[in-house]
Amino acid sequence: MEMLRTQSGIQSQSLGNKFGNHQQKQPQDIQKTILKGIINSLLQEWKSPTKDYLRAYFILLQNPQFNNTSTYVIYAHLLRQIAMLVEDDHHFLVHWFKKLSQKRFKQLVERLLQFISLHLFPAKPEEFPPISKCSWWIPSSSKVLALLNTANNLVLPPLIPYTDFYNSTLDHIDLMEEYHTWQSFGNSQQSLVDKVSRRERPDMNMLFLNMKVRWTYLVSDSLDELTRKRADLQKKLKVTFVGEVGLGTGGLTKEWFLLLIRQIFHPDYGMFTYHKDSYCHWFSSFTCDNYSGFRLVGILMGLAVYNSIALDIHFPRCCYKKLLSPPIIPNDQNMPVGICSVTTDDLSQIMPELAHGLSELLSYEGNVEEDFYSIFQVFQEEFRIIKSYNLKPGGDKIPVTNQNRKEYVQLYIHFLLNKSIYKQFAAFYYGFHSVCASNFLMLLHPEEVEILVCGSPELGMHALQRSTQYDGYAKTDLTIQYFWDIVLGFPLDLQKKLLHFTTGSDRVPVEGMADLNFKISKNETSTNWLPVAHTCFNQLCLPRYKNKKDLKQKLIIGISNSEGFGLE
Numbered sequence: 001m002e003m004l005r006t007q008s009g010i011q012s013q014s015l016g017n018k019f020g021n022h023q024q025k026q027p028q029d030i031q032k033t034i035l036k037g038i039i040n041s042l043l044q045e046w047k048s049p050t051k052d053y054l055r056a057y058f059i060l061l062q063n064p065q066f067n068n069t070s071t072y073v074i075y076a077h078l079l080r081q082i083a084m085l086v087e088d089d090h091h092f093l094v095h096w097f098k099k100l101s102q103k104r105f106k107q108l109v110e111r112l113l114q115f116i117s118l119h120l121f122p123a124k125p126e127e128f129p130p131i132s133k134c135s136w137w138i139p140s141s142s143k144v145l146a147l148l149n150t151a152n153n154l155v156l157p158p159l160i161p162y163t164d165f166y167n168s169t170l171d172h173i174d175l176m177e178e179y180h181t182w183q184s185f186g187n188s189q190q191s192l193v194d195k196v197s198r199r200e201r202p203d204m205n206m207l208f209l210n211m212k213v214r215w216t217y218l219v220s221d222s223l224d225e226l227t228r229k230r231a232d233l234q235k236k237l238k239v240t241f242v243g244e245v246g247l248g249t250g251g252l253t254k255e256w257f258l259l260l261i262r263q264i265f266h267p268d269y270g271m272f273t274y275h276k277d278s279y280c281h282w283f284s285s286f287t288c289d290n291y292s293g294f295r296l297v298g299i300l301m302g303l304a305v306y307n308s309i310a311l312d313i314h315f316p317r318c319c320y321k322k323l324l325s326p327p328i329i330p331n332d333q334n335m336p337v338g339i340c341s342v343t344t345d346d347l348s349q350i351m352p353e354l355a356h357g358l359s360e361l362l363s364y365e366g367n368v369e370e371d372f373y374s375i376f377q378v379f380q381e382e383f384r385i386i387k388s389y390n391l392k393p394g395g396d397k398i399p400v401t402n403q404n405r406k407e408y409v410q411l412y413i414h415f416l417l418n419k420s421i422y423k424q425f426a427a428f429y430y431g432f433h434s435v436c437a438s439n440f441l442m443l444l445h446p447e448e449v450e451i452l453v454c455g456s457p458e459l460g461m462h463a464l465q466r467s468t469q470y471d472g473y474a475k476t477d478l479t480i481q482y483f484w485d486i487v488l489g490f491p492l493d494l495q496k497k498l499l500h501f502t503t504g505s506d507r508v509p510v511e512g513m514a515d516l517n518f519k520i521s522k523n524e525t526s527t528n529w530l531p532v533a534h535t536c537f538n539q540l541c542l543p544r545y546k547n548k549k550d551l552k553q554k555l556i557i558g559i560s561n562s563e564g565f566g567l568e
Contacts, residue, residue, distance in 0.1 A: 054092050057082050061144075062104065066111060069118060069127055076115075076137045083143035087330055090147055094327070097151035098159070105148070105159045112145050117169035143328060146442040150327035153445075154341075162445045208238040209303075213256070215241060219263055222256075223296050233299065233435045237307045255536040257300065257309055258504050264297055265313075271297070271424075275350055280314045282350050283421040283428070286382045291427035298431025301453050306435055308515065310455030312505040316349035318342065318417060320446035320453075322425060327442050329433050338425040342417045344409070351416075358409045367402065374400040376408055378415055391415055455507030459495055461488055463513040472522025473542075480520065482548040486555065494556065501559040504535035530558040 057078065066075040082093070097105065119137050122128055149165055152158045209232045213221035226233070239256040265272050265281060271293050272281040283294070304311045325340040344362075348355035361372065368374075376395030379388050390396055391411040400408045441449070465484050473480050487498060496506035502518070509515040516538050523532060523541040531554060532541040545551040 051092065054085075054089055054096075057085075058093060058096050061108065064107075067114070069122075069124075072115065072118070072128065076134065076140065079112075079115075079144050080136060080140040082147075083140040087326060087328065087335060090326075090328055094147055094151045094154070097148055098155050100159070102159050105152070106164065109145070109148055109160065109164060112141050112148070113165075113167050113169075116141055116167060121169060142443065146327045149443050165443055207235060209233060209235040211237065211239045211256070213239065213241060214243075218256075218260055219293075219296070222260055223292055226296065226299050227292075230434065233303065234306065237303055252536070253307070254309055254504070257304060257311060258535060260300060261311060261313060264293065264300075269293070277352050278316065278348075278350055280316045280350060282316065282319075283424045285380055285420040285424075287423075291423055294424045294427040295431035298428040298433075299435060300431075302432045302435025305452045308509060308511065310503075310505045310507050310509050311453055312500070312507075313454060315450075316346075317446050317450065318346040318349055320449040321346070322418075323429060323432060323449060324442055324444070324446060329437050329442065336422075338422070338429045339418050342413050344413065346417060347413050358412065361400075361405055362409055364405075368405050369399050369401045372400060374408070376400065376411065378412060380420065389415065389420070452510060455505060455509050457507055459492070459499065459508060460513050461490075461495055464516065464518055467514040467516070467518065469517070469519045470521075471519060472524075473520060479542065479544050479551065482545075482551050483520070483542065483555075486548065486552045494559065497559040498555075502533045502535065502540045503538045530554050532558075 060078055061082070065071055066078075085093075097108075100108070116138055119128065119134070128134065145165065149162070152160060152162065152165075209229060211222065211225045211229075213225065237253055239253045241252060241256075263269070265274075267274070270284055270286065273284050274281050301311065301313070303309075322338040322340050325338055326335075330337065344355045344359050347358070361368065361374075364371070376391040376398040377388055378391060379386055381387075388396070391408065392398070398404075444452075465488070468475075470480065487495065490498070499508075500506040503516060519537070519539045521539055521541045523529070523543045525543055527543045527545050527550065529543055531543070533539065534541070542551075543554075545554060
């Protein structure tokens with residue numbers, strides 16, 4: 001153990017090689033004894049974490065002997081200890097992970113994925129403890145995978161493709177069945193069991209997040225309800241509008257999402273700024289005493305993911321990147337969240353002209369100080385008042401030069417995307433993770449989180465055709481045949497407009513087109529009328545037009561001139 005304490009972070013990789021090679025020459029029972037002894041030593045002797053303590057974990061994690069299922073119990077305890085480390089220790093490990101060779105890094109990821117797969121589908125179940133005694137194995141391994149994923153993201157180019165973190169074994173699990181089982185019994189199992197044992201009729205409402213709101217006080221009522229029922233956020237959502245009868249888990253629930261998002265993102269609320277050049281929203285930098293509105297938006301996004309509802313929200317990719325920082329959700333809400341490394345590429349997703357100007361500043365071949373007259377200060381308009389902020393102490397007196405322009409650009413972008421909106425984003429961050437707190441989520445890439453929230457941008461109209469239901473029509477009717485001939489021949493932009501017109505979003509749910517439950521109903525009104533859509537039910541009401549030409553003309557006019565629930 002003294003040897004482990006004297007090695008540097010980089011040297012530890014070499015030691016890991018020697019340690020692993022030496023162990024391979026030992027009989028299996030001796031190897032296990034050595035590993036167990038070392039782990040026990042770590043658990044019992046080192047009471048306060050040090051770099052030496054972390055270095056030992058770093059070395060042990062690379063031991064190839066953990067490929068052997070006979071060592072999985074020991075391996076699991078190692079993973080649990082690493083997962084339980086404080087955030088500062090995780091930062092050290094991430095720093096060391098990103099310095100590994102591509103080969104060694106890939107081996108670590110593959111070993112963890114194999115550990116998860118064999119735990120879920122053991123070839124010899126008798127080799128593992130009862131599931132009740134090792135339920136912490138997968139959560140612990142997922143935390144360590146999250147650290148490796150973060151390290152991978154910090155390296156340009158990444159050490160391995162992010163798809164190498166995918167575990168195809170999970171495709172063999174009926175995830176929806178698992179989800180419904182957890183949903184039905186995980187949150188409220190004990191209460192239901194107690195009631196049944198007393199021969200009382202159980203209240204099935206305890207299985208739902210029951211929201212009761214008024215149309216005229218939609219935002220305030222929603223915020224009050226979600227605040228009061230924050231312990232129930234991870235239950236199936238059921239919305240009731242006061243004075244209206246409807247199925248709360250279907251159309252009214254989606255309508256609640258659509259209307260609430262539309263109101264919150266309206267310019268009058270001042271919470272988000274719409275950037276026309278990039279077609280996206282970003283957090284307003286105004287300061288206030290209450291950031292509960294931003295928390296509400298985060299909760300809404302989390303609930304949408306949890307209830308498989310795609311939202312028509314236009315955040316830049318950088319927003320989802322910030323949602324995944326830090327890689328492990330902190331237990332202490334005083335810890336910084338949502339702070340990530342940002343570049344001109346991130347800024348260009350929101351303010352492309354400004355990003356272009358900063359890029360030109362970096363590449364300018366003349367005298368920056370004389371030609372640009374810039375200082376380490378930024379100006380922002382807040383409620384029609386121009387305010388100035390120094391990018392560093394004394395920034396209003398420091399000119400930008402050829403020598404310090406790179407620092408100026410980095411500080412400028414950090415201010416715009418991190419510092420100036422920190423409180424707003426922190427409230428949003430904790431709102432989202434109050435619903436979707438999961439170490440598996442933290443393994444995702446920003447692109448994948450965006451798909452979970454907004455749906456996939458990849459349309460599959462043939463799949464939509466196969467899954468469409470009809471009311472008043474049959475799929476063999478001439479009007480329906482005309483409709484699909486027209487839609488399948490539409491360019492992509494018109495197909496997106498049709499989807500947005502009928503569902504409130506131009507994206508496809510993660511589960512695919514079939515999950516839309518798209519329906520075409522016969523509209524008995526005049527054939528001079530345009531098609532009508534009920535976005536809350538993904539329903540298109542289509543008159544029986546005289547011919548294909550009329551149908552196409554009316555359909556294009558309808559989908560191209562209806563605002564729907566768009567945020568613009």
